[in-house]
Amino acid sequence: MSSTGNRVRPVEEHQEAVRDLLARSLRPRVQGRGLTEAAGRILAEDITAPRSLPPFANSQMDGYAVHSADLAAAPAGSPVELKVAAPIPAGAQAPPLAAGTAAPIMTGAMLPDGADAVVPIERSEPDSFYAPQDRAGARVRLPAGVPAGEFVRAAGSDIPAGTPALAKGTRLGAAQLGLLAALGIAEVPVLAPVRVALLSTGDEVVEPGQDLAPGQIHDANTTLLAASLAEAGAEVIRSRILADSPADFRAALRDELDQGRADLVLTSGGISKGAYEVVRLALAAEGVQFFSVAMQPGGPQGLGAVDGVPLLGFPGNPVSALVSFEVFLRPALTALTGLPLPRRAVRAVLAEAADSPAGKLQVRRGRFREGRVELIGGPGSHLVHALAESNALVLIPAGTGHLPQGAEVTVWLLE
Amino acid sequence: MSSTGNRVRPVEEHQEAVRDLLARSLRPRVQGRGLTEAAGRILAEDITAPRSLPPFANSQMDGYAVHSADLAAAPAGSPVELKVAAPIPAGAQAPPLAAGTAAPIMTGAMLPDGADAVVPIERSEPDSFYAPQDRAGARVRLPAGVPAGEFVRAAGSDIPAGTPALAKGTRLGAAQLGLLAALGIAEVPVLAPVRVALLSTGDEVVEPGQDLAPGQIHDANTTLLAASLAEAGAEVIRSRILADSPADFRAALRDELDQGRADLVLTSGGISKGAYEVVRLALAAEGVQFFSVAMQPGGPQGLGAVDGVPLLGFPGNPVSALVSFEVFLRPALTALTGLPLPRRAVRAVLAEAADSPAGKLQVRRGRFREGRVELIGGPGSHLVHALAESNALVLIPAGTGHLPQGAEVTVWLLE
Secondary structure, three states: OOEEEEEOOOHHHHHHHHHHHHHHHOOOOOHHHHHHOOOOOOEOOOOOOOOOOOOOOOOOOOEEOOHHHHHHHOOOOEEEEEEOOOOOOOOOEEEEEEEOEEEEEOOOOOOOOOOOEEEEHHHHHOOOOOOOHOOOEEEEEOOOOOOOOEEEEOOOOOOOOEOOOOOOOOOOOOHHHHHHHOOOOOOEEEEOOOOOEEEEEOOOOOOOOOOOOOOEEEEEEEHHHHHHHHHOOOOEEEEEEEEHHHHHHHHHHHHHHHOOOEEEEEEEEOOOOOOHHHHHHHHHHHOEEEEEOEEEEOOOOOEEEEOOEEEEEEEEOOHHHHHHHHHHHHHHHHHOOOOOOOOOEEEEEEEEOEEEOOOOOOEEEEEEOOOEEEEEEOOOOHHHHHHHHHOOEEEEOOOOOEEEEEOOOEEEEOO | OEEEEEEEEEEHHHHHHHHHHHHHHHHEEEEEEEOOOOOOEEEEEOEEEEOOEOOEEEOOOEEEEEHHHHHOOOOOOOOEEEEEOOOOOEEEEOOOOOOOOOEEEEOOOOOOOOOOOEEEEHHEEOOOOOHHHHHHOOEEEEEOOOOOOOEEOOOOEEEEOOOOOOOOOEEEOOOHHHHHHHHOOOOEEOOOOOOEEEEEEEOOOEEOOOOOOOEEOOOOOOHHHHHHHHHOOOOEEEEEEOOOOOHHHHHHHHHHHOOOOOOOOEEEEEOOOOOOOOOHHHHHHHHHEEEEEOOOOEEEEEEEEOOEEEEEEEEOOHHHHHHHHHHHHHHHHHHHHOOOOOOOOEEEEEEEOEEOOOOOOEEEEEEEOOOOEEEOOOOOOHHHHHHHHHOOOEEEEEOOOOOOOOOOOEEEEOO
């Protein structure tokens, strides 16, 4: 069957159907990427530390590397005088430290063999380093009773070699990329972005930048959905406006699918119950189903697969298309790929009364600020200026009807 | 003076100094960009609607366009029978509608001259459209008393031509780009990204992917800061690891500046009080100042300008570099360019006790979940694995000292 007739489908049921379809038909692809290109992507495999961090014991302070035993013997409060050894150069193997000596060491420099503690320069006497020409035969007075390990960053104290560093599924932000760099890893396996072919329909629709004839409008959906997909970590491989006949639509879709690059087809427009619904007419015979979902806007929805590639059909009004993306596709991508991060949902107080249609989830647009949400524009699905002034979607659940001013609602923050 | 000696600078004072320096020396550049490339960028000029949205009165439903006066005369409850006119094609100028007739119209199609209301198909009798072959002489029964304007989207009801559409400074997300597309605007003026030259220093530092000799570590800062800058909407035009001498550092910096592309220079490492601090030694004579800021980690900070290009010097430990970015540079970029969006600050309950150094803002790393924050790793600035496991920075204000388990703190969410 290509249609479910007049039954209205609950939102949750359609959300699950979208998630199931994508889970069945989206094959995750793994790519190796350099750290810069991996930013914001999802790690495709567990990463084990190939070396310890720090890779060697090093100093946490500018000061003197010492044998703590040399400072243990003296009574508390009475300093110990040690011979100043050669300074430890950064970035090189330090020579072993002879007992009874103290080596100038800078933060991060390798602790020499034998040394097990660092005395900060400000606790030393003199409290600044000797100039090279004064170093011969120089001595330094250091406090007694410095414990072993003091101001030493032990090898592996951040992470030991061979232990888990980052789990598969981790989103690679600055900190995670910094860790990979610190571990010496220059390339990582990440999930490839989901590749989406975006097909807008409508005989009246014209590209932005072109002139309008009477009765025509500029296409907002391609831009809006392409930006939403890109923000969500997907890749729009192709976007086209298709007018013409169902046969032409089918031919253009097949042509797209024959290239074998699309993981997902997303259409907008042409799926409601009007007389000239090109997507519906073209795809009903291909086994794509068309539903009335209990949501306003965004009620008409198409779902199926063509030649094994999953296809979602969104309605043609810009607000309907955005709401469809946020309610159905975005959470499904999050569940399957870990990207994008879920929208932040918060409770808010309605700044004004609202009426919602019986039995439908109404998704209004609003401006959220400090726990309150003001509705922007009416429920009309063509109000794209109102949408652009909003920073939140306001969810008024099915079965709510009238909500007084001051009622609590859930809002999804869009920024 | 090239240094402020031993005075410890309050965090707020240094934040203001960074903001002031950038405000004085960063010149905002404006670029024209197509809608796809403009995603996530900041609008550089106010945009006025060049046309109304909708551009023409159109139908909100699939149904019949009518003269409401034709349906006003009949008594309520008794339907009116009208002659069916030719259907209105989408995307074309509709011919005027004769009084006493009703024209089949689809959602979004242009209302014909004379028509001022739409009756949805499901309230009509018959409640589906006539097939073309049955249309000759066809009649339709419609309910009486349909008010003018019913199910009509008036021209300009979303936004009238000539009125403000988007304000300068708006971040262009999917909804805003959708509005621009709907208005027919294909290219917009946006702020160019701030171009940053990123210079890491350290004789011990080696690029990820290269082998380590004893005493060497892999450079995490370049990756970490480059990813942070990119996430914040800036553009890293060049990143280099510089070891060598202060003279070589100065020469490399001049070489970079001579190319005239950097809006900002960001260095990491080489600015504390050790004996071999290359950035400090190289730039003190250039008028760059070096401070001890009352913050842990990230205390050492450099600030100034070289050849009129602002320069920030961050410390060399990865965690210090990230904290410096989050506390100083990120908020300054937000204040000046509108990008990135500010970090979300929330109050959280400490899952464990914490001690902070007297007189310093301590910035710990933590994992925030449902109002609680667990500290990850100790205060050590080398703990990059702990950083990578965190999703929040935990702010323990100067003068706090000991905080018991259950104390409330402010955290900045990193994701």
